[in-house]
Amino acid sequence: MGLNLDEQKAVDRFRKTVVEPSMTKLVILDFWAEWCGPCKALTPVLEKVAAEYADKGVILAKVNVDEEQFIAAQFQVRSIPTVYAMFQGQPVADLTPARSESQLKQYLDQILAQLPVQPGALGEEAPQDVAPLLAMGEEILAEGDGERAASVFAQIVEIAPDNAAAHAGLVRALLLAGRREEAAAVLDALDPKLAADHALDQARAALALAEDAPEEGxxxxxxxxxxxxxxxxxxxxxxxxxxxxxxxxxxxxxxxxxxxxxxxxxxxxxxxxxxxxxxxxxxxxxxxxxxxxxxxxxxxxx
The missing domain is CATH 1.25.40.10 (Tetratricopeptide repeat domain)
Known part of the structure; x- marks a missing residue:
């Protein structure tokens, strides 16, 4: 990926604290710094609303821009506080203009009405209850966005590693993204019992067709x-x-x-x-x- 060790560690931290929770929950992502006065004024608002909306599947994650400069750069943060709503590993709304409880709640109500966020605190949902996520991945796949679909299915595989449909979706998404060797590796690495699931038949058929991929020229x-x-x-x-x-x-x-x-x-x-x-x-x-x-x-x- 071309990342140095510190950057890779930053990505891993962000994945665990933001991306993975966002697969089922709506994450309020707050970019802040110790020296930022407006950030300190906004923090109590974010914490209070996040606590009130916890049963609706909302959680708060904070990123110190001085300590996580690489992550802040990836989001092109130019001023703070900057606040995003994250779902399925993607920013779905800019919450920065919301500086009061009422404004923030209005934003969250609109977002929650449109996305399949799982209610309840993080960790309360059953690990196998990934049907809404699979549906989301299939929808993205049908739109032809292989890279984004692969990201979604990869996260589902982490949440439910024994789910054959998630692995099948990942294979098909990787193939659509032109990553045939990675798709084949996913199938090769499956446990024999999981590999026998008929949910993977479609993925195998897609891989078989992709084997004819022509060389350059x-x-x-x-x-x-x-x-x-x-x-x-x-x-x-x-x-x-x-x-x-x-x-x-x-x-x-x-x-x-x-x-x-x-x-x-x-x-x-x-x-x-x-x-x-x-x-x-x-x-x-x-x-x-x-x-x-x-x-x-x-x-x-x-």
């Missing part, structure tokens, strides 16, 4: 081969495989749909079969899959 060669011989179905299938493995879902689907339209029976329906395999790997409930299935139906049935 190879994708251009595949495109050139198709351009030189547009009727060469083998070349078109190879291009579709390469496009999908490289993360270009649309390009792969368009190529395969064109192949089905040209000759749906070619190679015992290989183009259609590959599309169906892609659908399975991504997930039949995925919006992209639903849209592409409709396109396939149009090609097949007019």
């Amino acid at each position: 190879e994708l251009a060669e595949l495109r050139a081969a198709v351009a030189a011989a547009p009727d060469d179905m083998d070349a078109r299938l190879a291009l579709a495989n390469g496009l999908f493995a490289a993360g270009d879902r649309d390009g792969a689907a368009d190529t395969l749909l064109a192949m089905v339209a040209t000759d749906r029976a070619w190679n015992e329906g290989a183009a259609r079969a590959r599309l169906l395999q892609i659908f399975e790997a991504i997930g039949l409930e995925d919006p992209w899959v639903a849209r592409t299935r409709r396109k396939l139906s149009t090609v097949l049935f007019g």
Whole structure:
């Protein structure tokens, strides 16, 4: 990651005190310093409101900008006090303008009405109750943000290491982010009993498709081969495989749909079969899959 030892320690501290709790709770993140008068005036307000909202899943975390300069720099803190609301490891609101109890409560009420924050004090929730987090990860995955989805699923794996769906989501997210070797490592490291869970079948199918990832420059060669011989179905299938493995879902689907339209029976329906395999790997409930299935139906049935 290019971090020195002190920076890595700072990241680890921040992860334990802020990121991990924010996976289920709403964290009020307060950047402050000993010499900051406004910070000292705001502290009692933050502490009082956080205590009153603790049963709603709100906790307070404080970052001394003099002691944690690296973390403050990552958040581009330019003045203090700076206060954020954190959920799922991401800033979801800037609370800095709220300087009174009523203002802060108004912000928190609005945020809590929109996010699946688990009520109760930190640690009260059952470790296996990660369904809302899994839903959040799947939603981000469906939006096509592999990096953010991988971060969410990685946190869920830490909370519930025996949850097969969390590992499956992490594998699929890593693949979407182009991190194929890491995705394979996640599957390889699973306990045999957990690895046998059918929840991981989709992740394995996605990894199998990603194994065709082309080397640098190879994708251009595949495109050139198709351009030189547009009727060469083998070349078109190879291009579709390469496009999908490289993360270009649309390009792969368009190529395969064109192949089905040209000759749906070619190679015992290989183009259609590959599309169906892609659908399975991504997930039949995925919006992209639903849209592409409709396109396939149009090609097949007019």
